Amino acid sequence: MLDKVEVFKALSDYKRLLIIEMLSCGKLCACDLYAGLNLTQPTISHHMKILQQAGLVKAKKNGKWVNYSLCKEAFNEVCSFIQFLSTDKEDCICKTIKKEICN
Amino acid sequence: MLDKVEVFKALSDYKRLLIIEMLSCGKLCACDLYAGLNLTQPTISHHMKILQQAGLVKAKKNGKWVNYSLCKEAFNEVCSFIQFLSTDKEDCICKTIKKEICN
DNA sequence: TTTATATATAGATACATTTGAATATATCTA
DNA sequence: TAGATATATTCAAATGTATCTATATATAAA
Numbered sequence: 001m002l003d004k005v006e007v008f009k010a011l012s013d014y015k016r017l018l019i020i021e022m023l024s025c026g027k028l029c030a031c032d033l034y035a036g037l038n039l040t041q042p043t044i045s046h047h048m049k050i051l052q053q054a055g056l057v058k059a060k061k062n063g064k065w066v067n068y069s070l071c072k073e074a075f076n077e078v079c080s081f082i083q084f085l086s087t088d089k090e091d092c093i094c095k096t097i098k099k100e101i102c103n
Numbered sequence: 104m105l106d107k108v109e110v111f112k113a114l115s116d117y118k119r120l121l122i123i124e125m126l127s128c129g130k131l132c133a134c135d136l137y138a139g140l141n142l143t144q145p146t147i148s149h150h151m152k153i154l155q156q157a158g159l160v161k162a163k164k165n166g167k168w169v170n171y172s173l174c175k176e177a178f179n180e181v182c183s184f185i186q187f188l189s190t191d192k193e194d195c196i197c198k199t200i201k202k203e204i205c206n
Numbered sequence: 207t208t209t210a211t212a213t214a215t216a217g218a219t220a221c222a223t224t225t226g227a228a229t230a231t232a233t234c235t236a
Numbered sequence: 237t238a239g240a241t242a243t244a245t246t247c248a249a250a251t252g253t254a255t256c257t258a259t260a261t262a263t264a265a266a
Contacts, residue, residue, distance in 0.1 A: 008115035025191040075189035079182045086178035088128040
């Protein structure tokens with residue numbers, strides 16, 4: 001299960017959203033990402049680490065290169081979580097709170 | 104249209120995720136939120152401002168109180184965005200990049 | 207083995223964020 | 237009007253983040 005706070009932190013940077021979009025139609029290596037991002041190599045490396053640790057991107061070493069690709073299931077999980085979070089539930093914590101306030 | 108980076112920043116704090124869950128089944132005023140969160144009043148006020156500015160929560164003043172509620176449409180928009188972002192598209196920027204790399 | 211290339215790590219700097227204490231503002235009630 | 241209550245704002249401290257330069261590591265090519 002994804003750490004949702006970590007995932008949203010990973011998503012809350014414009015450059016990382018661009019990286020995700022760049023990976024949305026296949027694999028790319030880090031050096032390919034330079035083409036679309038105005039960042040140095042260590043900065044991209046740093047962003048890729050954050051995306052991997054959050055579970056949004058996977059890396060596969062291929063000789064000298066590293067191929068990055070999206071974990072599609074992770075994005076589905078984030079979507080489900082947002083819907084779950086924002087939807088009324090039977091056992092929602094807010095019901096406990098309201099009860100405490102009323103008693 | 105929501106600023107997605109701002110939205111993800113708003114979502115990338117555990118206390119704010121709790122606040123959203125608390126609001127998921129109706130309205131609450133800030134003072135109700137103290138019951139479930141171990142934070143001071145100014146800190147909650149600060150979090151509510153961030154959630155509002157991101158477009159996730161709306162506030163309606165009711166005399167001495169402020170009633171906060173979720174903007175359900177905003178959560179749907181975030182979900183759609185995540186799916187769009189992580190899905191292969193005809194005119195994806197990664198296609199332009201790959202073209203540039205190959206030429 | 208030497209050199210070139212792809213990526214990662216360390217360290218530094220600038221800036222942003224979370225939080226709380228103190229204070230201000232707005233509204234209700236006596 | 238005076239006091240009480242709900243919320244917002246200001247300021248400061250501690251911590252976190254994005255970015256760069258310099259350097260290290262790993263692999264491929266000559």
